[in-house]
Amino acid sequence: MNGDRMRRLIMTASCALIAAPALAADAPASHLGVASCASSVCHGVAKPVENANVLRNEYVTWSHFDPHAGAFRTLREEASTRMAARLGIADAAREPLCLDCHAEHVPAARRGARFQLDDGVGCEACHGASSKWIASHDDAPRVTHADNVAQGLVALERADVRAGVCSACHVGSAARMAGHSLMAAGHPRLAFELDTYSELWRTSGGREHYRRDTDYARRKTESDGVSMWLTGLLESASRTLEIVADERHSRGVFPDFALFNCYSCHRSMKLRRLRDAPGLAPGSLRVQDSALVMLAVVLDAVEPERGAALREATTRLHRAANEGMPALREAAQSLQREIPALRQWSGARRFAAADRDAMLSAILAAAGRGEFPDYSAAEQAVMAVTLLLAASGRTLDSDPRIEALFADLQDDERYDPARFARLLSRLGAGS
Numbered sequence: 001m002n003g004d005r006m007r008r009l010i011m012t013a014s015c016a017l018i019a020a021p022a023l024a025a026d027a028p029a030s031h032l033g034v035a036s037c038a039s040s041v042c043h044g045v046a047k048p049v050e051n052a053n054v055l056r057n058e059y060v061t062w063s064h065f066d067p068h069a070g071a072f073r074t075l076r077e078e079a080s081t082r083m084a085a086r087l088g089i090a091d092a093a094r095e096p097l098c099l100d101c102h103a104e105h106v107p108a109a110r111r112g113a114r115f116q117l118d119d120g121v122g123c124e125a126c127h128g129a130s131s132k133w134i135a136s137h138d139d140a141p142r143v144t145h146a147d148n149v150a151q152g153l154v155a156l157e158r159a160d161v162r163a164g165v166c167s168a169c170h171v172g173s174a175a176r177m178a179g180h181s182l183m184a185a186g187h188p189r190l191a192f193e194l195d196t197y198s199e200l201w202r203t204s205g206g207r208e209h210y211r212r213d214t215d216y217a218r219r220k221t222e223s224d225g226v227s228m229w230l231t232g233l234l235e236s237a238s239r240t241l242e243i244v245a246d247e248r249h250s251r252g253v254f255p256d257f258a259l260f261n262c263y264s265c266h267r268s269m270k271l272r273r274l275r276d277a278p279g280l281a282p283g284s285l286r287v288q289d290s291a292l293v294m295l296a297v298v299l300d301a302v303e304p305e306r307g308a309a310l311r312e313a314t315t316r317l318h319r320a321a322n323e324g325m326p327a328l329r330e331a332a333q334s335l336q337r338e339i340p341a342l343r344q345w346s347g348a349r350r351f352a353a354a355d356r357d358a359m360l361s362a363i364l365a366a367a368g369r370g371e372f373p374d375y376s377a378a379e380q381a382v383m384a385v386t387l388l389l390a391a392s393g394r395t396l397d398s399d400p401r402i403e404a405l406f407a408d409l410q411d412d413e414r415y416d417p418a419r420f421a422r423l424l425s426r427l428g429a430g431s
């Protein structure tokens, strides 16, 4: 912990709840800052508290182990300084483009007294501006979870809600986009899958941010892993289409390259595809399609007609990208209109063990047919099979077949679809 933050915490060691400002009911809610949650009588206890409904050490876990606590600090590190210099940005830590994803970049009028921009991605970046619920949210059972949500606490246990919150930074949007100049200046490519990233994050540093115990289940119904996965894929697809359809990014002869699948261009010339994409000439550019590819494969298994329709629409999108920007925008908007029906379908459907097995088989079969032609599609496939096996209660910890898959994806420049398909097919043999 840095000295500044430590000092701030010691000075505010009384529970911030007492000091929460009174607000008019219709005033926009404010971010009160991490210090408002962090006192030792609130979420800043050193070790998990027995018999409390929440762990109470969330602040300690966040500040020591959560990558989000360092998100602002990253902007002051050398990687960011170098990136900024190449982009002509004077100071990444003051640049709105960077702050939008590396901090809680809310307008000054919505920052409480203890709010600190340098806290990075703090509690309220995910849980929502707290000014209307902070004073009452722990008064259970008088105040219920639903009461808190009505005051602006974000219902992160719901897949659709969580998908929106995390993807705002991990996928972006038309207004908040990590474009190709950022990537070429050194920003890591954004890869995301809601269920895998949720679990990775929840257990960062080997600590738990929250625990799914009986008390948690009594208060909240958390969406299961498969719902998180499908909902996250739909959210990623929707946000990508939103970016593609936006004039700002698809103007000109060369629209922002980050609208396209990175591996349409960044691939070894020696790479051998197992097959060409149907309906596309060899060498065609493809729009960012890793979520769409995975959705089509899964739908084939459980809802074949929707799967076929999505494949056709995705092919139309790729074709339009090679025709020109107006055609691409139109195809993106047209495909975007299909998303709500898919959301409704996946939100209403419960996936049983037989569905999960069918999805798993469909992914293995698709790999065999060469439907994961590039690294970003393969990455989605590995996260998908891992979460499907886990959802069926299979232990993966020391499974050499899973290890081999992750090892195969160590280096995106060396991705080989045939080798990947062989490694993936080993999972089909009696897991």
Ligand code: HEC
Pocket (backbone or CB within 6 Å): 067, 068, 070, 071, 072, 074, 100, 101, 102, 103, 104, 121, 125, 126, 162, 165, 166, 167, 168, 169, 170, 194, 197, 198, 199, 200, 201
């Ligand atoms: C306000 C933007 C923002 C939100 C909201 C957000 N993240 Fe992040 N996340 C980041 C940034 C920025 C980083 C990189 C931090 C760094 O290293 O500087 C990151 C890092 C991560 C990492 C570590 C990735 C790695 O390569 O090690 C995981 C996992 C993660 N986030 C998951 C999530 C999940 C799950 C959610 C939603 C519950 C979420 N994030 C919400 C911005 C955000």
Ligand code: HEC
Pocket (backbone or CB within 6 Å): 074, 075, 079, 080, 081, 083, 084, 087, 089, 092, 095, 097, 098, 099, 100, 101, 102, 168, 169, 170, 171, 172, 173, 176, 177, 178, 182, 187, 188, 189, 190, 191
């Ligand atoms: C659309 C959201 C978004 C924008 C805009 C954005 N970032 Fe990031 N950044 C992320 C996320 C998410 C990660 C973590 C990626 C991962 O590991 O999955 C990240 C990671 C990084 C990393 C690597 C951190 C590490 O620990 O390896 C650096 C450096 C970085 N960002 C700097 C910047 C700078 C500088 C800017 C502005 C010029 C910027 N970012 C703009 C979302 C964003």
Ligand code: HEC
Pocket (backbone or CB within 6 Å): 034, 037, 043, 053, 054, 055, 056, 058, 059, 060, 062, 068, 121, 122, 123, 124, 125, 126, 127, 154, 155, 156, 157, 162, 201, 209, 210, 211, 216, 219, 220
């Ligand atoms: C990257 C997003 C993110 C950040 C940052 C974050 N949380 Fe969470 N938190 C979640 C998610 C997702 C859950 C699980 C869903 C839920 O119950 O809301 C959760 C769960 C919790 C819970 C358990 C809720 C329950 O009902 O059992 C507490 C308490 C909590 N967080 C407090 C904090 C505090 C305090 C901070 C800041 C120090 C913080 N969180 C930062 C996303 C985040």
Ligand code: HEC
Pocket (backbone or CB within 6 Å): 180, 183, 184, 185, 186, 188, 189, 190, 257, 258, 259, 260, 261, 262, 263, 264, 265, 266, 285
């Ligand atoms: C339409 C083709 C195309 C697409 C799609 C594309 N790039 Fe690029 N990329 C280029 C070109 C051209 C350069 C400049 C190469 C040079 O300077 O030699 C470049 C440069 C880069 C560099 C810098 C490499 C260097 O040697 O300096 C990185 C990193 C990068 N791209 C990442 C990405 C990522 C991540 C994506 C996907 C989000 C992506 N690119 C999508 C064409 C593309």
